[in-house]
Structure formats: C-alpha cells, structure tokens
Amino acid sequence: MQATSTLKAGSEDTVTAAAPAPAAPGNRSWARAFADLRNGFRQRELWSHLGWQDIKQRYRRSVLGPLWITLSMGITALGLGLLYSQLFDSQIGTFLPYITTGFIVWHFLLGNLTEGADTFISNEGLIKHLPAPLSVYVLRTVWRQTIMFGHNLIVYALMIAVFWGSISRPGYTITQGGIPQPGLDWSALLAIPGFALLALNAGWVVLLLGIISTRFRDIPQVISALINLLFFMTPIVWSTDILKQRFGDTVDWRDLIAELNPLYHFIQIVRAPLIGNEQSWHHWVIVGGITVVGWALALVVLRNYRSRVSYWV
Known part of the structure; x- marks a missing residue:
C-alpha cells in the first residue's frame, strides 16, 4: 500500500512538472x-x-549657432520669392509670403522623409547598447525637426510684419488674376492643429521608413533621388492659380498633378491659414485618411519587425 501511494505521488509530480508554463508574448505581438x-x-x-x-x-x-537655421531659410525663401514673383508676374507682397510659408512646411516634411529613413541606421550605437524602445529614436527625429520648424517660424513672423497690409486685405490674390483670398485673420490659429497633424504623420513616416531602410539600404538613396522631383511637382514655388489661368476650370490631368500629390494637402493645412488663404475641407479629409492608413501600416511593420532592427543595423 505504501509503495502504491508513493508511485501515485511520483506520477502526480511528474505530470505537474511536465505541464507547460504559460507562454510569454512572442516578439511579434501587438x-x-x-x-x-x-x-x-x-x-x-x-x-x-x-x-x-x-x-x-x-x-x-559657430557664431550664430542654431540661428543659422533661420538665416539659411530666410535667404532661400527671399531668393526664390524674388525670382518666381517676376517669372509669374506676381506682386512680391503676396507671393513672397506664399513661397516662404510653403518652404517652411516643406522643410519640415523633407527633414522627416530624409532623416527619417536614416533614423535607426544613424542610431546604430545606441540601439545596440542602450535598452530603449525604438519609438525613442523616432521621437528624437520628429522633435529635432519640430525645433527646426520653430526656428524657421521666425522668418514667417518677419515676413508677416513686413507684408501685413498685403495679405490681411480681403480679396487679395497670389498671382495676377488668381482666386481672391479672404485675408489673414484669427483663422490663422487653425495652423496649430494643422501642424499637430503634420507631426503625427511624421511619426509613422519616420517609423515606417526607418525600419524598412534598415533592411533595404537603397531606400534612403531612392528618397534622395526623388526629392527634387517632388519639390517641383508640389505647389510651393508655383500656385494652382497658374493652372486654372492657363487651362481653365476644366478638371484634367494637370489638376491631378496637385490633387494626387499628398504633400500638397499636408502643406495646405498649415500654409493656408498662416497667410489667409481660402481653406478647403478636402485637404483635412485627405490628410486624416492618410494618417489612419499610415499608422496602420507602421504598426504592422513595428509588430512584425521590431525585434529585428537591432540585427539589421
């Protein structure tokens, strides 16, 4: 009887020891x-x-330090504004603020595209030695670009102080014969949620491009090669008024150059309120849709490949 009890007890211990422990969440988990x-x-x-x-x-x-960001932006915006205002026969008082604000927003988008692709590659040493979440390096890049955006707003403030009378007047036009604009007023505060939406999109762009670029090192080169093309295809140094003046109100492939360019909508939700332009709801809808889709893709990539980044870099 005692031997039988001992055998049963030993069998129970064996079963208990063989029972699998609760599985910990895998590397690929939400x-x-x-x-x-x-x-x-x-x-x-x-x-x-x-x-x-x-x-x-x-x-x-350097003597000026970070103020070089503001100075370089101001020189570039002034040079492009003087040149293209003459090419398009536009008044400098309305066309220069248009180019300046567009260029400031473009610089923020450009920085997140180019530096975002190198986010994890440039932080190789920290990733391998510092036990920090990957999102820390994403936020580092977006924050750096936000600081530079803030410095560039000094140029915008100076531009508004100089040309206030031109862009605060209701009915002003960006180009000769263009669409009349309502003028700068309190609706300029809409640029704040507009930029918040830009920063939110910058997060998924940096995260997605950063992870993909660690695996495929050609991605940063492809982005650099397309930057100049994207700049001239986006209404930054030219206005959509020019298309309507030359080709009329008929919607054709020329209008699609702007409307199918997502960068155009990102720029407009910030630029339009800053210079008193007519604001269209469809820009916000398109940017909102891109935000949802972009973050969905970025989260899928983060879930599946987060643990591999440290090996790829």
Missing part, C-alpha cells in the same frame, strides 16, 4: 508593439534631450 510606443512617450526627457543635442552639435563652435 502588446509589445504598443508597449514600445507607450514606453517611448514616457521617456520624454531622453528623446527631447537627444533631439536638442543634435541641433547643438550641428552648429557647435
């Missing part, structure tokens, strides 16, 4: 993907400090 984003936002002091240090290191030992 829980870990969302935890990465959540923990990255919590480490605000880390990514904000790294982003500011990037700006300081870039202009270390």
